[in-house]
Amino acid sequence: MAIHIPPLSDVDLRQLRVFRAVVERGGFTQAQDELGVSRSTISAQMAALETRLGLTLCRRGRSGFALTEHGQRIYAETIKCLASLENFRSEVGAMRGRLVGELRIGAVDAIVGNEHCRLDEAIAAFNERVPDVHVTLAVVSPNQIENAVLNRQIEIAIVPNQPMNAAVHLQQLFHEEQNLYCGDRHPLFAVEQKRLTLERVSELNYARRGYAIATGYHSLFANTPGATAYSMEGIAHLILGGRFVGFLPKHYARQWLEAGRMRPLRPDLLTYNIALCVAHFPVSALSQVGGIFRECLLEAHRTKA
Secondary structure, X not given: OOOOOOOOOHHHHHHHHHHHHHHHHOOOOOOHHHHXXXXXXXXXXXXXXXXXXXXXXXXXXXXXXXXXXXHHHHHHHHHHHHHHHHHHHHHHHHHOOOOOEEEEEEEOOOOOOOOOOOHHHHHHHHHHHOOOEEEEEEEOOHHHHXXXXXXXXXXXXXXXXXXXXXXXXXXXXXXXXEEEXXXXXXXXXXXXXXXXXXXXXXXXXEEEEOOOOOOOHHHXXXXXXXXXXXXXXXXXXHHHOOOOEEEEEHHHHHHHHHOOOEEEOOOOOOEEEEEEEXXXXXXXXXXXXXXXXXXXXXXXXXXXX
């Protein structure tokens, strides 16, 4: 016998928003601040949603919060559903001459100090044009940001130039200079640059990034990477520990260079530039607010280039 699921109601949509907050915050307790309700209320809402759908969405206990397989699929569908509702709200607002809704933006970490990054100016220009649109900005690891765009968790993002799904459009915004660094506890910290041959450097214990980026320098190292991190901050911690060398953006490493905690290794040979791009579905698939933000982003980088 086929199971009939009635159309979604306002109550269902509220419960789906609770579910999204719980997943994205990583648990019931963590979602309290965002939702502005007690943990017991969140628990009751989640239980009601599971009963409504006839599915177990998550497991919680001493081991922590985790989605079930059904929960992962429902979360993906929830993102699509709520994004469609926001787009509908935005379009109706536009017809009435007042754009409203939410714009969810993603960005990789450690770009705020890059003098070529104009994300702040784009956000300011966007807010001036559409002050009633709520902006949510998430700092996301490059290995997760592609799925976030594909699953509609994020509509538009700033990412390093890297292989991505063909459905995601990339357009260059600015560049970032990267150098190889060691920390002040590393044996080579006080060694003269001219004594650091590429052969010597290639034998060092290397901290790699856990995602693909457009550079050929990673093949320089002869040994298997000794550590992995998925953010610039993670790489910085590994370098400062003194056991690994790794690449960091020049502007981001400057704070530790000035404090005498890091130094570049052979910047004359081991330096590269990587493009930072805006990523999104084709322009025709963007919501109206997403299209406006894209224009603000491109304009900010075009005029300041």
